[in-house]
Amino acid sequence: MKVMPKDKLLLELMKNFIKAIDKVEAVMIYDRQGFLICKNALVETPRDGLDEREREEVYGAFTGTVEPLLKKINDKYDIGELGLITFELKDFHLIFLEAGPEAIVLITTSYDLEINSILPYCYLIVEKIAQILEGKFDMKFNTLTIPKFEVGAYLDEEILKTAEKTGNNELVIERQKKEKFFKLIILGDSQVGKTTLVTQFVKKQYSADYRPTLGISITISRYYIQGFKDSLIRFIIYDLAGQEFFNRIRHIYYTNAQAVFIVYDVSRKETFDNIDKWYEDAKKNLKDVPFVLIGNKIDLEDERQVSTEEGRNKANELKISFIETSAKENINVQDTFKILGIGMFFKEIPDDKEPVFLL
Numbered sequence: 001m002k003v004m005p006k007d008k009l010l011l012e013l014m015k016n017f018i019k020a021i022d023k024v025e026a027v028m029i030y031d032r033q034g035f036l037i038c039k040n041a042l043v044e045t046p047r048d049g050l051d052e053r054e055r056e057e058v059y060g061a062f063t064g065t066v067e068p069l070l071k072k073i074n075d076k077y078d079i080g081e082l083g084l085i086t087f088e089l090k091d092f093h094l095i096f097l098e099a100g101p102e103a104i105v106l107i108t109t110s111y112d113l114e115i116n117s118i119l120p121y122c123y124l125i126v127e128k129i130a131q132i133l134e135g136k137f138d139m140k141f142n143t144l145t146i147p148k149f150e151v152g153a154y155l156d157e158e159i160l161k162t163a164e165k166t167g168n169n170e171l172v173i174e175r176q177k178k179e180k181f182f183k184l185i186i187l188g189d190s191q192v193g194k195t196t197l198v199t200q201f202v203k204k205q206y207s208a209d210y211r212p213t214l215g216i217s218i219t220i221s222r223y224y225i226q227g228f229k230d231s232l233i234r235f236i237i238y239d240l241a242g243q244e245f246f247n248r249i250r251h252i253y254y255t256n257a258q259a260v261f262i263v264y265d266v267s268r269k270e271t272f273d274n275i276d277k278w279y280e281d282a283k284k285n286l287k288d289v290p291f292v293l294i295g296n297k298i299d300l301e302d303e304r305q306v307s308t309e310e311g312r313n314k315a316n317e318l319k320i321s322f323i324e325t326s327a328k329e330n331i332n333v334q335d336t337f338k339i340l341g342i343g344m345f346f347k348e349i350p351d352d353k354e355p356v357f358l359l
Helices: 006-020 052-077 115-133 194-203 244-254 269-273 275-285 308-318 333-345
Strands: 024-031 036-041 084-088 092-099 103-110 163-165 170-173 180-187 216-224 232-240 259-265 291-296 321-324
Touching: 006 024, 006 036, 006 115, 024 052, 024 115, 036 052, 052 092, 052 103, 084 115, 092 115, 103 115, 115 333, 180 194, 180 275, 180 333, 194 232, 194 259, 194 333, 232 333, 244 275, 259 269, 259 275, 269 308, 275 291, 275 308, 291 308, 291 333, 308 321
Parallel strands: 180 232, 180 259, 259 291, 291 321
Antiparallel strands: 024 036, 024 103, 084 092, 084 170, 092 103, 163 170, 216 232
């Protein structure tokens, strides 16, 4: 298989990021001395009023000054390799993130964009950029696409509870040194692909051998957000059977879950029609937790019975997040779990809401 050069990988990744995230206007990657490595921007002229050459020079010089500032902040707050600073200017935002040891990523957005809502995406793209620059980006287990995660009520909330102001217009995320457990339950009709989603995320593999979950399957996955090497995220994933015989006791396993995936099969309309049942059952037991509606099996496009628009409208009706995936083709699987995990990582969870694990 032909390997794409780094510059082409970076350009494609940045193009997909700008396309997926409304109001992001440009992405630039500089080395630590402020020299441009790669860039991509909207066709429209960004609102900074600079022409292309001026923008490269001005932002390059700016990035060169941010490097010692990040070092100074890191010495104080011990942020690690992925510090973040934002600057609020008159008409737009500048977001600086470290991309491993080699580079700093500069993202410009329109002023009316709520930065908190895109931070999980920012950390996701910076992780991918760092992997590309370090030659560790494996196309077999990773993707250059940025999932269109339709944001619901949860991800609109304030997630920067741990942020520190360093000045009148600067913000930096303080590094958290702790192990975080997140209990995630996955609901939906039988044979919609719940178990396959989990297997693809945890083991990065697909099995065509269908074996229904009889009761409950519990899987533990662990990973770090790059740059937060001392802060481990552990997902304890409860894959709950969709068969009716399990209805009487299913709610027992909802206890203190911190996130819910509701999965349907885009090629089977009846699984979509049952979304309300799953949502209402979980909502009775879980109040203020993020719900994500997942339309799975988009690889079966010729057999599709539920359109993307129908899925989006249902999620909007329930005020929850929405995304479409293919567990078989590994489309949006890794990034769906990661975006949720990153968002929850920066969200303060009260002590009395710590997960309870029933085994």
